[in-house]
Amino acid sequence: MSDLPAATRIAWLLVAALASVVVALLAFMLKRDTGTRRSEAVFVAGTAFAGSMILCLGVLAAAFGT
Template sequence: MSNLPVVTRVPWLLVSALVSVITALLAFMLKRSAGTDRHSAVLAAGAAFASCMLLCLAVLSAAVSG
């Protein structure tokens, strides 16, 4: 993704971060509604955020590479 101009790179990174945050919030709400404690829900949300952000960055990198 380094060969893209900054004007193109920054919005895609912001979209990736926003999608990851929404995924983390949904994971937190689902875990809490299932009856788990807050600590487990936060850990699940963190794992969901990290996984989604990693997947988004991998997809963006693969799309730029061709």
């Protein structure tokens, strides 16, 4: 990814962050539907965000090479 312009790298990082936010929101909504407390659902959403972001960054690193 180092040979890409800075604007392109930032755009791909924003796409990864937004995709991770969507995953976190879905995890929060699914967890709340089961009747759990909000604090537990937030913890699950945070874990989903972190896992998704790590996965996205790994895919970007593999696709564009660092």
